[in-house]
Amino acid sequence: MKKLALTLGVLALTATASMAQTVRMGTEGAYPPFNFINDKGEVDGFERELGDELCKRAELTCEWVTTDWDSIIPNLTAGNYDTIIAGMSITEERAKVISFTQNYTPPAASAYVATAGDANLNAVIAAQTGTIQAGHVAETGATLVEFATPDETIAAVRNGEADAVFADKDFLAPIVAESGGALMFVGEDVLLGGGVGMGLRQSDTELRGKFDAAIGTMKADGTLNVLIEKWFGPESPKF
Structure with a gap:
């Protein structure tokens, strides 16, 4: 019986681990205060803090990837990462190629x-x-x-x-x-634009839904406005 219980416990842990989806978060790392590389060589800034919180709320394991801005959309569509979180404004032209979550900063x-x-x-x-x-x-x-x-x-x-x-x-x-x-x-x-949002491949509707929901909860409980004020100042546009 003890052996059976142990086996079931291991299986449960394995199942839980496999359910934790790993998502690669693509950013530029060169556009402070949205995103930049700190003295430790790590992605930092408003979008790093926001992205980590969104991943936590969506119960996702997230890894950060940096890329040049001029290839940021082609690298997403090619599968080199799963999201764009890089100060990208929502526009009709971009929405023809990728999909966006709701905005996480108002038009500025x-x-x-x-x-x-x-x-x-x-x-x-x-x-x-x-x-x-x-x-x-x-x-x-x-x-x-x-x-x-x-x-x-x-x-x-x-x-x-x-x-x-x-x-x-x-x-x-x-x-x-x-x-x-x-x-x-x-x-x-x-x-200009409709505010900044996360970009995803148009086929990744489930992942977009998870991040959309997480952004919505941060708007609802006020934590998104707290982050905006922290990184952009008290006079910055908020929700």
Whole structure:
């Protein structure tokens, strides 16, 4: 009897372990405060903390994977990871290729930053490749120069290669604050997209449902707003 009970216990543990689905969370690791690599070489930031909590609520085992932004959707569809959680705004164009959860940040402002207050926003504007900001600049009639990483867009403004950079204001704000007056916001803020959500393969409806439900519980109990304020400040848009 004891042997039978032990055997059944082992089987139960094995079954439980096999039920714990491992999900690979794809992120860029280069877009603070959404996501970045900390001094320990680990993925950190708002989306790391959010993603870990979502996985906990969804009873999933999650592993973090970093990838370049310009290949982040192709790598998802190719199966190199299972989700995108990388400051990706929900847009109709992207939704033709991948599916999205509900948003985990509300639509937020994009902004221009330059080295002078009289910068010409109809001249040369830097933006990261494949972003909604790059698409917006292209529609304004300004000359768009695209870069693979957000850091390169800032460097282009500093070295005079571009008149201004256009990006998420949440990303730009600490850079402006730490520039000692060398960089400043110019022009008007612009609202783009439907907020930031997790991207998944269109076939992964069950997994999307699990994350959707987890995001919903974080909105309902207020913990999502607490995280947003922690990483983006008390004035940031909340639910």
